[in-house]
Amino acid sequence: xxxxxxxxxxxxxxxxxxxxxxxxxxxxxxxxxxxxxxxxxxxxxxxxxxxxxxxxxxxxxxxxxxxxxxxxxxxxxxxxxxxxxxxxxxxxxxxxxxxxxxxxxxxxxxxxxxxxxxxxxxxxxxxxxxxxxxxxxxxxxxxxxxxxxxxxxxxxxxxxxxxxxxxxxxxxxxxxxxxxxxxxxxxxxxxxxxxxxxxxxxxxxxxxxxxxxxxxxxxxxxxxxxxxxxxxxxxxxxxxxxxxxxxxxxxxxxxxxxxxxxxxxxxxxxxxxxxxxxxxxxxxxxxxxxxxxxxxxxxxxxxxxxxxxxxxxxxxxxxxxxxxxxxxxxxxxxxxxxxxxxxxxxxxxxxxxxxxxxxxxxxxxxxxxxxxxxxxxxxxxxxxxxxxxxxxxxxxxxxxxxxxxxxxxxxxxxxxxxxxxxxxxxxxxxxxxxxxxxxxxxxxxxxxxxxxxx
Numbered sequence: 001x002x003x004x005x006x007x008x009x010x011x012x013x014x015x016x017x018x019x020x021x022x023x024x025x026x027x028x029x030x031x032x033x034x035x036x037x038x039x040x041x042x043x044x045x046x047x048x049x050x051x052x053x054x055x056x057x058x059x060x061x062x063x064x065x066x067x068x069x070x071x072x073x074x075x076x077x078x079x080x081x082x083x084x085x086x087x088x089x090x091x092x093x094x095x096x097x098x099x100x101x102x103x104x105x106x107x108x109x110x111x112x113x114x115x116x117x118x119x120x121x122x123x124x125x126x127x128x129x130x131x132x133x134x135x136x137x138x139x140x141x142x143x144x145x146x147x148x149x150x151x152x153x154x155x156x157x158x159x160x161x162x163x164x165x166x167x168x169x170x171x172x173x174x175x176x177x178x179x180x181x182x183x184x185x186x187x188x189x190x191x192x193x194x195x196x197x198x199x200x201x202x203x204x205x206x207x208x209x210x211x212x213x214x215x216x217x218x219x220x221x222x223x224x225x226x227x228x229x230x231x232x233x234x235x236x237x238x239x240x241x242x243x244x245x246x247x248x249x250x251x252x253x254x255x256x257x258x259x260x261x262x263x264x265x266x267x268x269x270x271x272x273x274x275x276x277x278x279x280x281x282x283x284x285x286x287x288x289x290x291x292x293x294x295x296x297x298x299x300x301x302x303x304x305x306x307x308x309x310x311x312x313x314x315x316x317x318x319x320x321x322x323x324x325x326x327x328x329x330x331x332x333x334x335x336x337x338x339x340x341x342x343x344x345x346x347x348x349x350x351x352x353x354x355x356x357x358x359x360x361x362x363x364x365x366x367x368x369x370x371x372x373x374x375x376x377x378x379x380x381x382x383x384x385x386x387x388x389x390x391x392x393x394x395x396x397x398x399x400x401x402x403x404x405x406x407x408x409x410x411x412x413x414x415x416x417x418x419x420x421x422x423x424x425x426x427x428x429x430x431x432x433x434x435x436x437x438x439x440x441x442x443x444x445x446x447x448x449x450x451x452x453x454x
Contacts, residue, residue, distance in 0.1 A: 005448045006397060013404045017049040020408070023066045024054045047415050048404035058085035060425035063412075072430040074420035075412045079255055082280035082373075083335045084425030090283030093330035094323060103321035110325035114289070117332050121262035122253070124275050124291030129320035133254040133278025134162030136290040137217060139314045140274045141166065144215035144248045146312075147299045154207055154216045154247070156198040158387025160224030161217055161252050162278075169193040171388070197386040198222055199230060201237045208245040215248040215274070220264035223255040226378045226390035226417060227369040235270055248296065250274035254288075257281075258348075258421065259372035260341050267372075283331040287324035340424035344373035347422040347431055351375045354435030361439070362446040373422040402441060409437040 018025060028051035032038035037045050044052050054066040061084055064070050076082050083090065115127035130136045141153055141164065153166050161167040168182040169189035176190040194213060196203040207213065220235065222228035242249040251272040253263035257280060260267045265275060273296050278288030292300065304312065318324075352375045355368040359377070368377040378384070380393035394417075403413050411434050413420060420434065446452040 002448070002450055003397065006401060006445075006450050009444070009448070009450075010397070010401045010404065013401065013408055014050055016408050017404060020069065021049075021051075021053065021065065021067050025051055027054045027066065028052060048400050048407055053407075053412075060084045060086075061423055061427065061430050069410070071407070071410050071412050072433050073412050074422075074426075074430075074434060075414040076421045076423055077279070077284065078414050078416070078419075079258070079421060080279045081284050082258070082421055082423055083283045083331055084423035085284070087283050087331065087335045087424070089330040089334035090285070090327050093326045094285065097323050097326035100322070102323045103318055105317065107320070108322045108325060110322070110329045111320060114325055114328045114332065117329075118277075118289055118291060121332075122265050122275050122277075122291060123262070124272070125294050126292040126297035127289050128292075129325065130278075130288045130290065130316060131286045131319055131324065132162060133252070133276055133288045134164055135316065135319070136276040136278055136288040137161045137164045137167075137250075137252060140250050140276055140290050141215060141217065142313050143300055144250065144274065147296065147303060148214040148246070148248060150212050150214035150247075152192060152194055152212045152214060154194040154196065154204075154213045156218060156222065156387060157195050158222065158225040158391050159198075159217075159219055160222075160255065161219075162254070164217075165189075166192045167217065169195050171195050171197070197388060198228055199234050199385050201234065201241075204238065205241050208241055208247055211245065213245070213247045215250050216242055217250045217252060219252050220256050220268070220270060221371055222387055222390065223371070223374070223419075224417060225387050226384060226393060227371045227374070227376050228384050228386060228390050229369070229371070231385065235268065239271055248273040250276060253277040254279050255374070256371065257336075258344075258374040260345075261336060261338055264372075280336065281331060282324055282327035283335060285324055285327035287328050289328075335424060337424075341373065344422040344424060344426065347426055347428065348373045348375045348420075350428060351420055351422070351431045351434065354431065355438055358435065358439035358442050362442040363452045364442050364446060365451070366442075374419060376417060376419045378418065402438075405441045406434065406437050409433075409440070411437055 028038050036042055039045055056064050056066050062070055063073050118127050119125050155167050157171050168179045169176050170179045176195050178185050178189050194207045196207055249272045251265055254277055256264040273293045275291045348370050352368050352370045355377055359366050365381040366377055366379050367383055369383055378393040379395045384390040406413055
């Protein structure tokens with residue numbers, strides 16, 4: 001690959017972006033007065049273009065920026081807005097509940113309805129609520145350690161479970177080390193975490209046999225490093241080995257809810273002891289949930305004294321608030337329905353077909369993988385079988401160019417990887433717009449000799 005030619009194309013796109021977005025540029029410069037690096041969350045500096053777009057309005061599958069430009073949103077809040085922006089049933093429920101009160105630290109009937117619906121979708125009978133999937137994962141880990149009296153967790157290399165401290169670990173020449181970018185870890189991750197490669201049953205068995213793992217926290221398919229599907233029999237082995245070694249199994253469905261109304265768990269008949277989910281289930285209002293098997297729920301309740309329930313590291317003043325649960329009830333009942341998922345998955349199939357055709361036409365050594373209504377392309381010819389292979393298929397400079405090229409043509413992709421997500425509001429024309437822009441980009445890269453077959 002010619003890095004010089006890629007840099008020249010990237011510079012052209014950055015100039016176009018700055019010319020087309022004077023108001024966003026102005027607001028971004030002003031924000032540096034009081035916002036760290038000029039953004040409300042530091043990771044927002046990673047958006048392509050040199051400064052982030054400022055949004056004026058977002059509805060359905062599209063948003064408009066402060067310069068009056070409209071975009072097809074295939075990022076959808078990195079799954080947080082998988083419902084589409086401002087879904088009407090959720091808006092109605094939120095407005096009604098706000099008039100009745102936002103939070104009281106007391107239950108409403110919506111909590112029981114949502115727990116019943118989550119039981120129907122995912123199979124676990126007992127539920128608790130929080131505000132983010134990070135919270136749900138953190139609380140699940142603490143309870144697993146408490147019940148099992150074991151100190152460690154196990155995760156898969158290059159996993160994604162929000163900002164849970166124990167999960168920012170990776171394998172370096174076979175040893176557990178902090179992942180690059182792990183800021184201020186409280187302890188060395190080897191003290192808390194065992195790490196194995198996804199799809200490596202032998203390594204999984206070896207680490208569980210040590211007898212100190214309280215819980216395996218697993219995405220049923222890797223997502224944030226590039227989609228990595230489980231190999232046939234992997235989940236059967238995962239469940240058998242965790243039971244054999246007295247380890248709990250927690251499945252994180254926060255991204256893999258893209259597989260259907262009950263996520264990967266329902267689609268593939270998984271049987272976890274714990275399940276966590278957040279992001280889209282309340283239509284963009286902060287909310288998450290974590291579910292228990294009946295046996296585990298009984299152990300948790302019996303092992304915690306009433307005097308200690310408010311100081312055990314599990315909870316939150318706003319967790320389970322009335323507003324979040326009203327939004328969740330409306331979203332699960334009227335937005336993320338069976339029919340909606342069927343449409344979304346068909347659109348992701350259409351997206352995948354378009355990207356595959358463009359890759360083939362350009363002779364690019366890339367591939368695209370779909371998981372339900374989510375699809376993602378990687379810069380390698382073969383599909384990875386684990387996180388290390390997926391990470392090796394990344395290319396930071398090329399990724400930023402592809403993102404900025406798409407953004408300049410009215411399409412927003414997820415900033416941290418090449419993921420596109422479909423919502424109930426997404427239309428075939430939205431997908432076709434991306435296909436057209438993607439084809440233009442990859443054909444130009446091939447014509448410049450930056451990518452392509454020999």
